[in-house]
Amino acid sequence: QKEVEQxxxxxxVPEGAIASLNCTYSDRGSxxxxxxxxxxxxxxxxxxxxxxxxxxxxxRFTAQLNKASQYVSLLIRDSQPSDSATYLCAVxxxxxxxxxxxxxxxxxxxx
Amino acid sequence: xxxxxxxxxxxVMGMTNKKSLKCEQHLGHNAMYWYKQSAxxxxxxxxxxxxxxxxxxxxxxxxFSPECPNSSHLFLHLHTLQPEDxxxxxxxxxxxxxxxxxxxxxxxxxxxxx
Numbered sequence: 544q545k546e547v548e549q550x551x552x553x554x555x556v557p558e559g560a561i562a563s564l565n566c567t568y569s570d571r572g573s574x575x576x577x578x579x580x581x582x583x584x585x586x587x588x589x590x591x592x593x594x595x596x597x598x599x600x601x602x603r604f605t606a607q608l609n610k611a612s613q614y615v616s617l618l619i620r621d622s623q624p625s626d627s628a629t630y631l632c633a634v635x636x637x638x639x640x641x642x643x644x645x646x647x648x649x650x651x652x653x654x
Numbered sequence: 655x656x657x658x659x660x661x662x663x664x665x666v667m668g669m670t671n672k673k674s675l676k677c678e679q680h681l682g683h684n685a686m687y688w689y690k691q692s693a694x695x696x697x698x699x700x701x702x703x704x705x706x707x708x709x710x711x712x713x714x715x716x717x718f719s720p721e722c723p724n725s726s727h728l729f730l731h732l733h734t735l736q737p738e739d740x741x742x743x744x745x746x747x748x749x750x751x752x753x754x755x756x757x758x759x760x761x762x763x764x765x766x767x768x
Contacts, residue, residue, distance in 0.1 A: 547696065575754055586744055586759040587697075594754070631697070635755060641709075642757065644697040 547634050549645035556626075556652050562619040564648050566632030569613070576608055576615045577633040577642065587631055590617070622652045656680055658760035660745050666766045667735065675730040675763045677745030685750045686728040687757065688720060691742040703728060704750055735767045 546569045556562040568576075575594050579587035593599045593606040593615065605618040615634075619626055629647040636643075658679045667673050679686060685704040689697045702709040703722040710720075717739075719731040728745055742764050746757040 551694065577754075577756070586762050587757075588759070589756055592754045592756065633697075641699060641702065642697075642755075646694060646696045 547632055547643050547645040549630075549632050549648045551646060552629075552649035552651075554648055554650045556619075556622045556650060558622060558624060558652055558654050560622055562617075562622045562626065562650055562652070564617045564619075564630050564632075564650070565614060566616065566634075566645055567614045568632075568634045568643070570634065570636055570643070571610075571613065572636050573610075573613075573634045575635045576606070577635070578604075578606060578615075578617045579631040579633060581629045581631060581647065583628070590630075619650070622650075624652045624654055626650060627652045658745055658747055658758050660743075660760035660763050662763060663761065664764045664766075666768065667732070668768050669735060669737075671735075672731070672733040674732065675743055675745075675765075677728040677730075677760055679726055679728075679745075679747035679758070679760075681747055681749075681758060683747035683749045683758070684725055685748050685755075686722060686725070687746040687748070688728065688730050689744040689746060689759075691744055691762070697744070700730075732765075735765075737767050740765055740767045 548567045577592045578590040581587040599606045603620045607616045631647045632645040633642040688700040701720040721729040742762045744762045745760040
């Protein structure tokens with residue numbers, strides 16, 4: 544069974560601090576990695592994706608990928624109350640779109 | 655209309671009813687998906703339609719029946735459902751074959767089976 548694992552949280556983060564979310568995956572053949580954000584009662588929306596080992600930055604968000612260790616992480620800098628949501632990690636082995644999702648990490652940013 | 659639209663947003667049905675969920679994408683994508691989201695569980699891929707070919711998760715019960723008449727429309731026909739089928743059903747679309755297969759989700763249809 545191919546799995547994507549995330550801590551369910553909640554992860555409590557003071558406003559202005561860095562939130563660090565981790566995700567591990569079991570399929571070594573995975574090629575692309577995605578982070579989605581889902582607000583309560585809403586549908587998931589893409590934050591960013593990453594293919595290659597290393598860091599990828601987009602505004603306050605940084606994705607980090609380490610294929611050898613089979614983990615991908617998301618850093619949220621200068622966390623804001625509007626960042627309070629569930630963050631879903633997704634992993635794809637091919638271009639078919641058969642994304643394997645984790646159960647998500649709930650982040651709560653406290654003023 | 656923009657993006658991916660789903661109707662109805664909320665549906666309550668009895669175990670003997672027959673209903674359908676509808677999804678329409680306005681993005682010109684070539685693939686559409688049905689996902690099931692239950693509380694505290696990962697999104698579960700139910701069906702994929704890509705270039706008119708259907709790919710399905712073999713664990714999905716036959717009481718769920720998809721239909722994709724064209725690349726912009728997707729239906730999920732429901733019959734004789736069970737209470738454990740109560741969940742949020744998300745439709746998504748993507749453009750396969752153009753790099754990262756990024757999914758765009760609809761707002762979802764919240765299904766309650768009594």
